[in-house]
Structures are given as C-alpha cells and as structure tokens.
Amino acid sequence: MSNAAFVIIAIFTLAAALAAATLRKLMHAALSFAVALVGLAALFFLLGAEFVGLALVFIYIGAVAVLIVFTILLTRRDVGKDRGFNWAGVLIALAVFCGLTWSILKTQSLSIVAPHIRALTVKRIGEALMTGYVWPLQCVGLLLTAALIGALILVMEEKR
Amino acid sequence: MTPTLQAFVLVSGALFSIGLLAALSRRHAIFILIGIELMLAAANLNFIAFWHFAPQPHQPTGVMFAIFSIAISAAEAAIGLAMVIAVYRHYHTTNVDQLDQLKG
Structure with missing residues (x-):
C-alpha cells in the first residue's frame, strides 16, 4: 500500500463527491456520484477488502446509480428549476467538517501503521x-x- | 511509507461532510438522497479502515458490517426513490421546499 496511490485515489474520490454535491445539472451530479463510488471502491481494494469493493461496484454503480438516473428521467419536467442553494446548510457542513478534522488530528492513537495481515x-x-x-x-x-x-x-x- | 489510519479517517470525515452538504443545502429530493448515500459510504469506509488497522484482522467482523450496511443502504435507496416518484405524481414537483402541506 503506497502513499502516492492513496493520495491520488483520495483526491479523485473527494473531488468527484464534491462535484456530485454541488453541480447544477442533476444528471451530471448522478454521474459524478458513480465516479466517486469507483474511487471509494479503489480505497477498499487498497485496504485489502476486495470483496467489499466489488460488492460496492456491483450494488452502488450497477443498481443504485442506475436507479437514480431512471428516477431523474422519470421526473424530468422540473429539472431546470433547481436553482436555490441553502447557505445555512453549507455553513453547517463546514462546521461539521472542521470539528471532525480537528478531533481526528487531536487523537494520538489514530496514527498507527497496519499490522501484517493475512489476505x-x-x-x-x-x-x-x-x-x-x-x-x-x-x-x-x-x-x-x-x-x-x-x-x-x-x-x-x-x-x- | 504507508498511509496511517488517521489519513483514512480524515478522508472518511471529508466524505461525510460533503454528503451532509448535499443533503442540507440542495432543494431537489434526489440530491438529498445522493447526500445520504455519500454519508453511508463514508461510514462504510470507516468500518473497513478500522478493521484493517485492528490488532486481530483475521476476524472478518468489519467486512461483515460493511456488507450488511451496503445491503441496507440499497434498500433505503430503493424506497427513497420510489417515494420521490410517488411525490412527483401527486404534486408535480420534487422541490422539497414546495412540499409544505403539513406545515402548521
């Protein structure tokens, strides 16, 4: 498990997730959601949980993302009207992010390296x-x- | 140099915050569902990361928890999207701000 691969996959996943949360067009957001899940499955592979990574690809991308796209197409008539953005929600999410990051960085026992494991x-x-x-x-x-x-x-x- | 548990938990926290951002700030019901799915996926990443760094990783506990969590979130997505379609049939909108019939 190398550091470079982890950094690349993490940035890829977080960028795709951010695109899924903020893009205006619903269809683009659904496709970015699928891309973010591909990145997450790659992280699972990196952690040695191949079966869960494959299950994630099959269930989330094969079923849930396709279901979301179907629902978007079935409720298409008011897709163009989604303009408003609730800034209070952005503030709350930012506060939660800062709190989580601060508490994770303060916890000393989290900075451990993986033990040698059998697959x-x-x-x-x-x-x-x-x-x-x-x-x-x-x-x-x-x-x-x-x-x-x-x-x-x-x-x-x-x-x- | 390999990444520590802290890096994985940081990524998971960031993913959870992005999901919360999508669930709280968007008005379209499908965006809220996407946000909830992102938050559940972040929880799954936490399960797998803590399992990987645990002292006895030959026990498949964390993997089992993640598998059941994925199954339950699939059921949640099916019900949620069915509700979106049912609401759209009734009110001809999926904007959650306009669904205020029960408002006092």
Missing part, C-alpha cells in the same frame, strides 16, 4: 456468512424483500 479470502467470508452471521443474513434478506414490495406499492397507480 481475507472470499471462501472465508462465505463461511462466516453461512455460520456465525446466518441470522443477520436472513434478516437482511427479509428486509430486502420488504423493501422490494414496499417500493412496488409506493409507485403503483392509484385507483380513482
């Missing part, structure tokens, strides 16, 4: 999911089914 294989993750984490896995399956049915009911045409 976490997908086999190991699958074993853990099917043994120790089987109840959370079933609960997440139930939640996703409920979300699917709920989203279908929400967007169904109302009978008059």
